[in-house]
Amino acid sequence: NTILHVAASKGSLDVLKFINTHHYPMTTNNRGETVLHLAVKHIDIVKYLINECNCDVMSPDKYGWTPLHFAAMKVIEYFLSTGNCDPLAKDNEEKTPLQLTKERDKDSDTVIAIFKKFGNIKISHPIDSYVNVLLVGNPGAGKSTLSRVINDTATGSIALGSFRNVGGVVPCTAGIIPYKLQHRTLGNIILHDFAGHPEYYSSHSAVIENLLQGSGGVFLIVVNILEKEVVKQLHQWLTVVRNEAQKVFNQCHVIVIVSHVDEISNPVERRRRKKEVKEVIVKERCDRVFLDCRKLGGSGVDSFFNKLCSACESIRSTSGRNLSLYCHMMYGLLEERKENILTLSDVMSAGEDNDDYVIPDKREDVLDSLHSLHST
Structure with missing residues (x-):
């Protein structure tokens, strides 16, 4: 420890202020802890380090622990009030400050203090931030079938429907069909199934721009590998998505779903077509999934849900809406x-x-x- 670490851990604010002119408060000890890590029992020092010294409240030690992982009750309340703390940040053992708080059997007041932070949240704000998932592609690509898969797995397991064909699919989507889902794997999402017909493109652009004003979204581009112009179609939709994503400040994720791969019986032809599509996707730095989505447990469906789940979590954690962090924390506790x-x-x-x-x-x-x- 530096002398700053010692002063902070002892609660000596006057000493800390005196020697601070000669030492950098973000200096770490051999465990990777900043001065703020050792000050968490002393609210006056915490306020000084954050307000006067601009210490980073999310700086982790070598075990991945942020100061919030260490914090005592009053300090937890103050950390959360800054709006800069993520109570869902994971350490090297995948534990969050929230989980560690709930493990403190003798410190139930800490949990109560966290709940008090929700008092000023507007009632209109959703408990769990809904992520917009935008499903686009040409007619016949398999969008509506994939939409049906996402809907059918909202409350049930994929494994239970592994050999069951997807039913209730409307062949041609007209306009935009939204589905508000509380999905067991993806969390809360609003799935927007966009029609692929050219006459809808102008209205689609306006709707997408509006949807992405509040936070980022996840674009799912579905292309049918059996189409002769599959590469051209993919380029077209990537251009559309790129143009829409550039209009908004928030980060967007793009996943390309290549459907009907299982219908190519010739392995040489299958590899050739997959390579063509893959080259485009790699250049655009998108996630990709080759799948058969006509069965709930079809090839590639597990990989698709893993990628989509990761994208949704990323949107929630980086949307910039600090309230959503508190809402997620409250939602998890409840x-x-x-x-x-x-x-x-x-x-x-x-x-x-x-x-x-x-x-x-x-x-x-x-x-x-x-x-x-x-x-x-």
């Missing part, structure tokens, strides 16, 4: 504790369906009941 949580509407529903329960209808009685529940 998801894990949902079996222990009842809303007032749950209680009312139970009372309506069962004559054994009497629900008070006076405001004062309801408040007394809620107060009793809170005290227990």
Whole structure:
């Protein structure tokens, strides 16, 4: 440790200020810890290091721990109030500050303090940030089939439908069909199935620009490898996507899905066509998946979901909307504790369906009941 580390760990603010003129506060010790790492028990020093010395609150040590991983209750509240901390940042063991907080059995006040940070969040803000997933491609490429796969796996496992054909597919999408999904693998997404007909292109451009104003999105470009002009079609859609992505400040991800690969029986021809398409995709630095999406467990579907899930998580974590970090944290806590949580509407529903329960209808009685529940 440097002398700054020692002063910070002892809570000696005056000493720290005196010697700070001769030492750089972001200097690390042999564990990779900054002065801020050792100051986390002393809120006055934390405020000084952040406000006066511009210390990086997300700087990790050699184990991947940020100061938030170390922090005590009051310091956690202050870290979160800066809006610059990511409570979902993972250390080298894939643990987040939130997970470590919940492991503190004797420090339940810390969890309560975190919940207090949500008090000023607008009710209109979604609990879990929805990521826009934009599905584009020529007619017959397989967009609607892929859309059906994403919809069908929202609440169920892919493995359970491995040998089942995808059903309920509308052959030709008209305009744009949006699906708001709470997907077990992808999280909360809004899937937009865009028609591939040329007459819709101008309206598509306006819609896409509007969708990407709030945050980045994930473009899924679907091309049919059986098409003679598959490379030309891919170039066209990559150009469209690139032009739309350049209009917005937020980062976008592009995944190219090459469908109907399984229908090419000749292995030499299959390799040739895949190579042609792959060369274009590599130049554009896009993710790619070759798949058969007509079965829920078709070839390449697992890889597709892994790539899409990673892209969605990246959008959520880099969207720049600090509130979404808090919303995700709250959402994660509630998801894990949902079996222990009842809303007032749950209680009312139970009372309506069962004559054994009497629900008070006076405001004062309801408040007394809620107060009793809170005290227990």
